[in-house]
Amino acid sequence: MIKREIAWIERLARQRVHGASERIEEMKRRSDERDDVAGIRILLRTMSLMTVQTERLIKDELWIANNRSDRRVESVALVRNAVVQLEQILGRGFEALVSPPERDFVALVQPYIRLARAVTDNPSTELIFESGEGFGYATWPNVFEEIEQGVVLLAPNLDRAVTALPPLGLVTYPARADHETLMHAVIAHEVAHLSVRRNVGLISDEFERGRPPGDLSDVGRLFEWTQELLCDMLAIRMIGPAFFFGLLEYLLPTHDPHDRWAAEIAQQDEDGEETHPPPAWRLRRLMREVAPFFHPRDNSYVAQGRGVYVSCQKLIPQPLPHTPGSKDAREQQFVESVLAELRKRLGDLAGGAAYPRGRFRRDVPLVWEKLDAAIAPAERVKHRRPRDANRPAESDVSRESDDLHENPPSTAWSEPMDWRSIMNGGYLRYLEHVLGNESAAEADAIRRETNSMVRGSIELSELHRRMIELSNQFDGLSVLQERQASPS
Numbered sequence: 001m002i003k004r005e006i007a008w009i010e011r012l013a014r015q016r017v018h019g020a021s022e023r024i025e026e027m028k029r030r031s032d033e034r035d036d037v038a039g040i041r042i043l044l045r046t047m048s049l050m051t052v053q054t055e056r057l058i059k060d061e062l063w064i065a066n067n068r069s070d071r072r073v074e075s076v077a078l079v080r081n082a083v084v085q086l087e088q089i090l091g092r093g094f095e096a097l098v099s100p101p102e103r104d105f106v107a108l109v110q111p112y113i114r115l116a117r118a119v120t121d122n123p124s125t126e127l128i129f130e131s132g133e134g135f136g137y138a139t140w141p142n143v144f145e146e147i148e149q150g151v152v153l154l155a156p157n158l159d160r161a162v163t164a165l166p167p168l169g170l171v172t173y174p175a176r177a178d179h180e181t182l183m184h185a186v187i188a189h190e191v192a193h194l195s196v197r198r199n200v201g202l203i204s205d206e207f208e209r210g211r212p213p214g215d216l217s218d219v220g221r222l223f224e225w226t227q228e229l230l231c232d233m234l235a236i237r238m239i240g241p242a243f244f245f246g247l248l249e250y251l252l253p254t255h256d257p258h259d260r261w262a263a264e265i266a267q268q269d270e271d272g273e274e275t276h277p278p279p280a281w282r283l284r285r286l287m288r289e290v291a292p293f294f295h296p297r298d299n300s301y302v303a304q305g306r307g308v309y310v311s312c313q314k315l316i317p318q319p320l321p322h323t324p325g326s327k328d329a330r331e332q333q334f335v336e337s338v339l340a341e342l343r344k345r346l347g348d349l350a351g352g353a354a355y356p357r358g359r360f361r362r363d364v365p366l367v368w369e370k371l372d373a374a375i376a377p378a379e380r381v382k383h384r385r386p387r388d389a390n391r392p393a394e395s396d397v398s399r400e401s402d403d404l405h406e407n408p409p410s411t412a413w414s415e416p417m418d419w420r421s422i423m424n425g426g427y428l429r430y431l432e433h434v435l436g437n438e439s440a441a442e443a444d445a446i447r448r449e450t451n452s453m454v455r456g457s458i459e460l461s462e463l464h465r466r467m468i469e470l471s472n473q474f475d476g477l478s479v480l481q482e483r484q485a486s487p488s
């Protein structure tokens with residue numbers, strides 16, 4: 001290898017890396033208006049850092065190649081590897097950014113980010129969203145995974161900085177279903193993956209303790225299944241029965257209830273095969289998670305909701321009976337026994353993201369009633385006038401609102417409706433209509449109307465929430481100023 005060749009490699013490698021940084025800048029400009037911009041900024045900043053490091057590595061290694069003939073081959077190989085590695089990392093990153101969520105989905109971006117923060121117990125957790133062309137939901141719970149692997153080669157000195165990056169997840173949803181706000185309840189499962197990933201040690205301990213049956217590939221598949229089924233259970237804890245209805249509507253039209261299946265998006269991936277157990281099993285076993293939401297039946301709407309749920313149950317085929325002692329039977333029994341143990345930890349796993357059943361029972365009737373009256377169920381009015389006329393209600397803002405809890409902040413007057421209550425009330429009311437005797441056209445119209453009403457109400461309640469939070473911040477500021485003003 002002669003020096004001219006090295007110079008040539010240097011020029012081309014620099015061009016490629018320069019192209020990458022230009023693309024990063026362009027992505028920054030494009031992403032400014034996005035609702036998930038915080039996560040994108042972190043990702044792009046990290047990508048920038050990797051690019052700068054690659055530039056430095058090219059410079060250093062090619063200097064060595066030029067000056068030490070014994071190290072020449074090795075250094076040039078390092079440069080090539082570094083460029084390939086960088087391009088792989090950036091390629092996956094850019095792919096995640098080119099299709100932002102579309103118009104109707106945006107209402108759910110902040111609520112799901114909050115849920116992700118609560119379930120990971122980390123206020124710096126971010127989610128970014130991608131509208132995909134395939135009809136499926138998927139998650140990539142750690143966007144930095146490849147960067148974490150690549151950093152060893154590209155920039156060992158950045159190792160610590162990269163491990164300290166905040167959790168960042170990518171959620172892909174079907175672009176064609178942008179307006180299907182109700183069905184997007186299944187994203188709770190994707191958010192649950194963040195918690196499952198974080199607690200994978202605990203899960204695998206429990207799994208090993210149960211002594212998984214089968215050979216290595218069976219064990220790997222059963223571990224995946226355990227995680228998927230656990231995410232389903234967690235999703236119910238986090239957003240309530242809406243997840244069950246969403247999953248039902250998503251799976252049944254296209255999946256044989258008795259077949260193992262791979263998530264559409266993972267299908268090209270060899271390892272992605274049979275990532276999920278048969279839908280009939282998946283849905284049937286969720287019924288015991290959903291049922292408690294509809295007890296006690298002390299309210300007519302909750303009772304009505306229970307009726308909807310019972311009708312939906314009838315839509316799920318019974319799982320095929322396995323011959324006792326058969327492979328399928330043993331596998332199912334094993335997974336169920338692991339999940340029975342993990343179920344005891346569901347409360348911990350859901351953490352501040354749990355959706356209290358009491359809130360469901362309190363809110364759903366109100367949401368349903370308002371929807372019946374064509375009023376957006378965006379808030380709960382608590383008092384229509386201040387209790388104490390001398391005291392302005394605004395000063396009564398609750399200060400308990402904690403970032404990591406999904407409890408809506410409230411004022412003396414009212415509080416924003418929990419977005420999950422809006423989803424659940426909307427779903428139940430819609431299903432009650434379509435499971436009745438409506439024609440297909442009527443059912444479609446109700447679906448459209450419910451989706452937009454639910455979406456609009458979530459937007460309003462989010463706005464309300466943000467205003468209360470801002471007012472909290474202003475209050476905090478003035479308290480601080482008073483303190484500073486008064487000599488201590």
Ligand SMILES: [Zn+2]
Binds near residue numbers: 189190193228231
């Ligand atoms: Zn999953």
